[in-house]
Amino acid sequence: MVIRLTGIGVGLLLVLALLGASIALGKQAIPLSEVYRSFVHFDGSREHLIVQTVRIPRALIAMAVGACLSMAGAIMQAVTRNGLAGPELFGVNQGAAFLIVIQLYLVGSLSGSQSIAYAFIGAGAAGALVYMMGTIGSSGLTPLKLILAGSTINLLLGALTQGILVFDEQSLDTMRFWLAGSLTGRSSAVLEQAAPFMIAGVVIALTMGRQINLLSLGEETAQGLGLRNGWVKGLALVAVILLAGSSVALAGPIGFVGLAVPHVTRYLVGQDYRWVLPYAAIFGAILLLLADIAARFVIPSQEISAGVITALLGAPFLIYLAQRRE
Structure with missing residues (x-):
């Protein structure tokens, strides 16, 4: 336990270091001393405004x-007992994107609070639909049925979203950067609106460590040990919707983070989800901070989306996992 607690402490220190690097680095490098002065002696200068209104929220x-x-991915892989599962499996990402695109098509524009609201409605509706489809049949909810239902809904919503964007150029121009998974242009106000949902999802996830451990042993084993499988799966679905829905609302459907990080976490700390979940949160924060920093320098003349970086890193990892499972 001491080693694992030490690892969490080291991980948190690394997160803080990367936060500082993310604030200081960019097309215009800002010294850490100037970053500090923007907190204690804000003078309204260009550098201070960049730090306070752009870099820190990002x-x-x-x-x-x-x-x-990362926490959402870890929960899904445990519940489905499928190492290829990720937040995309429940159609949560596509559900959020689909409803936002629908509203943009009908209304023409969305505020930050509206996008969060529509993202959660879409994510919740898609997740609930997948859950209900997975329970159809005498065998009830099984990991295989959950995966099939999630894949079907995910593909359907993705096709509908792309279809709307093809026929509506204005929505395409508004959404294409967001759909690539971008962290730019997000204000602290939007983060404050999404934070309660994120915190609720994190709290639910962290309290489910023991139940997820039992569920990962198998349906019959968990039930024999007194676990109410249906309730645990339903609560896991709520946690995934809160975690992934709020993330999609803030940054778009960033892929591969929820797939790759839980594997790395389990490799380092084992299969105990009381430790896997907090470690996954730390490693996920580290990965996306690194991806966002890298996105600023890959192409010197312009900045690309962090989602592109995670895709470049995650695609080979996905191929490796698929080959290993053959």
Whole structure:
């Protein structure tokens, strides 16, 4: 336990270091001393405004989104007992994106609070639909049925979203950067609106460590040990919707974070989800902070989306996992 607690402490220190790097680095590098002065002696200068209104919200959003997506992925892989599961499996990402695109098509624009509200409604509706489809049949909810239902809904919503964007150029221009998984242009006000949902999802997830441990042993084994499988799966679905829905609302459907980080976490700390979940949150925050920093320098003339970086890192990892499971 001492080693694991030490690891959490070291991880948190690394997160803080990367937060500082994310705030200081960019097209215009800002010394850490100037970052500090923007807190204690804000003078309204250009550098101070960049730090307070652009860099700090962006770094905090990257940290929060990375942590939430990783925890959501860890829960899904445990519940489905499928190492290829991620937040995309329940159609949560696509459900959020689909409803936002629908509203943009009908209304033309959305405020930050509206996008969060529509993202949660879409994510919740998609997650609930997948859950209900997975319970159809005499065998009840099984990991295989959950995966099939989630994949079907995910593909359907993705196709509908792309269809709307093809026929509506204005929505395409508004959404294409967000759909690539971008952390730019997000204000602290939007983070404050999403924070209660993120915190609720994190709290639920951290309190489910023991139940997830039992569920990962198998349906019959967990039930024999007195676990109410249906309630645990339902609560896990709520946690995933809160974690992934808030992340999609803030940064768009960033992929592969929820897939890759839980594998790395289990490799380092074992299968005990009382430790896997907090470690996944830390590693997820580290990964997305690194991806966002890298996104600023990959192409010197312009900045790309952090979601592109995670895709470049995650695609080979996904291929490796698929080959290993053959």
